[in-house]
Amino acid sequence: MSPLLNVTTHSFTDCQAQAAALAERIAGGLREALDQRGSAVLAVSGGSTPKALFDRLSREPLDWSRVHITLVDERWVPDTDERSNARLVKARLLQNAAAAAQFVPLYTGAESPEAGLAEANARIDALPRPFDAVVLGMGDDGHTASFFPGGDHLAEALDLDGQTRVLPMRAPGAGEPRITLSLPALLETRALYLLVTGATKRDVLADARLGLGAAQHYPVRSVLSQTRAPLSVYWCP
Numbered sequence: 132m133s134p135l136l137n138v139t140t141h142s143f144t145d146c147q148a149q150a151a152a153l154a155e156r157i158a159g160g161l162r163e164a165l166d167q168r169g170s171a172v173l174a175v176s177g178g179s180t181p182k183a184l185f186d187r188l189s190r191e192p193l194d195w196s197r198v199h200i201t202l203v204d205e206r207w208v209p210d211t212d213e214r215s216n217a218r219l220v221k222a223r224l225l226q227n228a229a230a231a232a233q234f235v236p237l238y239t240g241a242e243s244p245e246a247g248l249a250e251a252n253a254r255i256d257a258l259p260r261p262f263d264a265v266v267l268g269m270g271d272d273g274h275t276a277s278f279f280p281g282g283d284h285l286a287e288a289l290d291l292d293g294q295t296r297v298l299p300m301r302a303p304g305a306g307e308p309r310i311t312l313s314l315p316a317l318l319e320t321r322a323l324y325l326l327v328t329g330a331t332k333r334d335v336l337a338d339a340r341l342g343l344g345a346a347q348h349y350p351v352r353s354v355l356s357q358t359r360a361p362l363s364v365y366w367c368p
């Protein structure tokens with residue numbers, strides 16, 4: 132399949148409908164994994180966009196005790212910090228039925244992502260693969276996961292032949308030091324979703340697809356142009 136033809140877009144008139152549809156689809160994939168393989172792995176992004184999705188997904192009836200939930204990336208802060216993605220997942224996804232899920236955080240308590248890297252890699256390497264669902268977000272600068280423009284490990288993270296599945300990332304637009312799953316690690320999944328909202332991100336995504344001007348350097352292009360995992364884009368106003 133050629134790049135970009137690997138992308139299906141689902142547009143919704145409101146974001147609650149988007150969250151409900153994606154929650155139902157992810158839950159269906161997790162149930163199938165549990166039926167066929169006895170366990171499932173879901174990797175999610177942080178930020179603000181996934182909150183409505185998490186609220187819906189947390190109520191889906193399935194055997195969450197056999198589901199591993201981990202993060203696509205993390206700000207290198209403890210889960211008591213309001214910037215923590217683990218904090219967001221615990222507050223909004225590990226609730227209701229999904230409270231029984233097995234959460235695998237990326238933050239290890241080490242002084243830096245570089246110091247915690249071996250432990251974080253060990254945690255991710257211990258998970259069944261391929262994952263069953265990966266949920267990405269996107270920033271207005273065209274970053275996804277912690278693939279930020281100008282990131283110190285960006286080239287390594289986007290290397291489809293790279294062997295390291297978790298990498299540190301420091302970048303001008305990233306805020307705190309970050310830790311992120313690499314592109315090949317994120318693409319090793321049965322289902323790949325990109326969740327975006329609003330007109331600005333709609334336009335950023337359109338530019339990224341065209342790859343003209345600055346948009347040719349948007350890191351999200353690496354997800355749009357790959358052919359390893361079919362990508363479903365979910366958009367609402």
Ligand SMILES: O=C(O)[C@H](O)[C@@H](O)[C@H](O)[C@H](O)COP(=O)(O)O
Pocket residue numbers: 176177178179180181203204205206216267268269270274275276277
């Ligand atoms: O740690 C993070 O921030 C995320 O993993 C990141 O990749 C996020 O998906 C985008 O920055 C969009 O964030 P919003 O949903 O807040 O716009």
